[in-house]
Amino acid sequence: MHKVQRNKGPLKLLEKDKEWKDSFKLNPNLKPNWEEFSKTVVKRETIDMLEQMYKGCCCYCESKIKSTSYPEIEHFKPKSKYKKLCFEYNNLHYSCKRCNISKGSYYNEDMISPSDKNPEDYIKYIGEVAVSRENNKCGTIMIDLLKLNERSDLKEERIKYLSEFSKNYELLISAIEMVLNNKDSSDINIVKPFIINFIENVKLKSKHGESYCTMIKHNFLDKIDILMEVLEEVE
Ligand SMILES: [Zn+2]
Structure with a gap:
C-alpha cells in the first residue's frame, strides 16, 4: 500500500451524494440503494475516476486489476454501517475482488486509508512479505485483515x-x-x-x-x- 492523491469524483456522483445526504438527514432509517446505483452510468464513471486515481492497481494489494477481472468500488467505511457515506467519493477506493471480500464490512479507527494516511509509515516490505513497522497496530490490522501475506x-x-x-x-x-x-x-x-x-x-x-x-x-x-x-x- 502507498499514499495516493485523491482526484475529483464525477459531478453526477457528487450530486447523488448530496441528494442522498439530504434525504438521510430527514429520515435516518432510509437505506442507500447501492444495487440500483450499480446499474447506472454514474457508477461506471465513478469506477473510471477511481481507476485513474489508482492507475489501475488495487488500493490495498497493489495488483494490477486486469481487464478480465471486474474492479470493485471499495467503501473504506462500510456502507452497511456508515449509510450516510455510501455515495461520498472520499470514502471510495479502487480494489480487487479478493481485497474487497477480505476487508468485508470491517472498520475501525486504526485502519489505513491510502488517500488519508501514508501507508508506508506503517507497513514496509521485506522481500515479498508485508511487515508492520515496529509492530504498530495500524499496519498489523491492515496486513491481517487483507491477508496480504496469506494469499x-x-x-x-x-x-x-x-x-x-x-x-x-x-x-x-x-x-x-x-x-x-x-x-x-x-x-x-x-x-x-x-x-x-x-x-x-x-x-x-x-x-x-x-x-x-x-x-x-x-x-x-x-x-x-x-x-x-x-x-x-x-x-
Ligand atoms: Zn487487492
Whole structure:
C-alpha cells in the first residue's frame, strides 16, 4: 500500500451524494440503494475516476486489476454501517475482488486509508512479505485483515516479480566485483550500461501505477544508492 492523491469524483456522483445526504438527514432509517446505483452510468464513471486515481492497481494489494477481472468500488467505511457515506467519493477506493471480500464490512479507527494516511509509515516490505513497522497496530490490522501475506496467488506473484529484480541485482554485483578485482577500470564501461539500466528500471517500477511498486521501492531503493556510488567512483 502507498499514499495516493485523491482526484475529483464525477459531478453526477457528487450530486447523488448530496441528494442522498439530504434525504438521510430527514429520515435516518432510509437505506442507500447501492444495487440500483450499480446499474447506472454514474457508477461506471465513478469506477473510471477511481481507476485513474489508482492507475489501475488495487488500493490495498497493489495488483494490477486486469481487464478480465471486474474492479470493485471499495467503501473504506462500510456502507452497511456508515449509510450516510455510501455515495461520498472520499470514502471510495479502487480494489480487487479478493481485497474487497477480505476487508468485508470491517472498520475501525486504526485502519489505513491510502488517500488519508501514508501507508508506508506503517507497513514496509521485506522481500515479498508485508511487515508492520515496529509492530504498530495500524499496519498489523491492515496486513491481517487483507491477508496480504496469506494469499498464495498474491505471494507467488510477488515472489516471481521480485526474483527478477534480485537476480539482475546479484548479477550486477558479481560483475562489478569482478571488474574491481581485475583492477582494470576500463572494464567498468562494459558494466556501466547495465547498472544505469537497472537503476532506471527500479525507479520506474517503484512509481505509483506499477504493480507492487511499494515492494520494489522498499527492497531496491537503498540498493540503487550503492550502485550510484559505484558509478560516481568510476567517473
Ligand atoms: Zn487487492
